[in-house]
Amino acid sequence: xxxxxxxxxxxxxxxxxxxxxxxxxxxxxxxxxxxxxxxxxxxxxxxxxxxxxxxxxxxxxxxxxxxxxxxxxxxxxxxxxxxxxxxxxxxxxxxxxxxxxxxxxxxxxxxxxxxxxxxxxxxxxxxxxxxxxxxxxxxxxxxxxxxxxxxxxxxxxxxxxxxxxxxxxxxxxxxxxxxxxxxxxxxxxxxxxxxxxxxxxxxxxxxxxxxxxxxxxxxxxxxxxxxxxxxxxxxxxxxxxxxxxxxxxxxxxxxxxxxxxxxxxxxxxxxxxxxxxxxxxxxxxxxxxxxxxxxxxxxxxxxxxxxxxxxxxxxxxxxxxxxxxxxxxxxxxxxxxxxxxxxx
Numbered sequence: 001x002x003x004x005x006x007x008x009x010x011x012x013x014x015x016x017x018x019x020x021x022x023x024x025x026x027x028x029x030x031x032x033x034x035x036x037x038x039x040x041x042x043x044x045x046x047x048x049x050x051x052x053x054x055x056x057x058x059x060x061x062x063x064x065x066x067x068x069x070x071x072x073x074x075x076x077x078x079x080x081x082x083x084x085x086x087x088x089x090x091x092x093x094x095x096x097x098x099x100x101x102x103x104x105x106x107x108x109x110x111x112x113x114x115x116x117x118x119x120x121x122x123x124x125x126x127x128x129x130x131x132x133x134x135x136x137x138x139x140x141x142x143x144x145x146x147x148x149x150x151x152x153x154x155x156x157x158x159x160x161x162x163x164x165x166x167x168x169x170x171x172x173x174x175x176x177x178x179x180x181x182x183x184x185x186x187x188x189x190x191x192x193x194x195x196x197x198x199x200x201x202x203x204x205x206x207x208x209x210x211x212x213x214x215x216x217x218x219x220x221x222x223x224x225x226x227x228x229x230x231x232x233x234x235x236x237x238x239x240x241x242x243x244x245x246x247x248x249x250x251x252x253x254x255x256x257x258x259x260x261x262x263x264x265x266x267x268x269x270x271x272x273x274x275x276x277x278x279x280x281x282x283x284x285x286x287x288x289x290x291x292x293x294x295x296x297x298x299x300x301x302x303x304x305x306x307x308x309x310x311x312x313x314x315x316x317x318x319x320x321x322x323x324x325x326x327x328x329x330x331x332x333x334x335x336x337x338x339x340x341x342x343x344x
């Protein structure tokens with residue numbers, strides 16, 4: 001009786017797999033229809049549930065067969081069926097993803113888009129469509145045609161990436177926007193205006209005029225380089241807020257001297273910053289902050305000179321104080337007081 005039930009279960013699984021195979025095979029002949037893909041995706045989702053149920057039933061069946069000591073039934077259709085299903089599911093899901101993404105990117109204000117995210121998603125869809133085309137090209141011509149069409153649509157959209165990255169550059173300042181308006185022939189650009197979508201920029205001839213697009217890119221790149229220089233300058237200035245001139249009392253003279261190791265550390269930072277500042281000053285992207293750079297360079301130079309004079313004076317004074325040890329007390333007191341006064 002138990003064996004008959006297992007046979008019935010085996011046959012039921014085989015029948016389900018045969019039916020599933022026929023339903024999946026229908027997608028081999030499915031026509032390209034990018035306007036109405038969601039029903040197909042829903043059908044595939046339902047077929048996926050059936051496939052998972054069949055696999056679960058096979059696991060349970062094999063477990064019972066092992067318990068009874070019977071031979072384990074193999075279902076050789078499963079691996080190929082699963083691979084075919086997965087490829088079709090990826091293709092139709094990708095079709096929906098491409099349609100939704102292109103609709104969103106094209107109709108949204110360009111300033112609402114995230115350049116890095118758009119580029120990453122675009123590249124991912126390009127790679128997947130190419131991979132699916134490679135798998136299906138020789139065995140499933142119609143689905144392969146769909147994959148090829150998706151790849152072409154993403155390649156065609158890819159021309160927008162440079163424009164999105166340029167216009168959404170967070171380093172753009174008022175001076176840059178003025179230049180961008182001149183290039184585009186616009187009196188001004190209002191970021192909150194939804195009219196500034198990709199279709200609007202296409203109407204301005206941005207994509208038909210490579211020189212115009214290159215000029216937009218150059219302005220955005222300059223803005224980034226200028227912001228990088230300004231950040232570097234600000235970071236250097238801020239670093240000096242954390243540097244401390246550490247001193248210690250010199251014997252019982254009532255005055256203090258700089259710690260040698262502390263002075264050396266400060267001079268290392270000073271030399272490093274001076275080199276970076278002089279390099280920055282020679283950058284073609286430093287013009288807007290050149291007065292600040294020059295002022296900072298002069299401050300670093302004055303600091304180095306002051307530290308050098310301080311070290312020389314400190315060395316002379318401490319040497320003089322030590323040399324007074326072997327002279328008479330009145331003379332030593334007078335000389336020491338004078339030296340302290342000079343040092344202060």
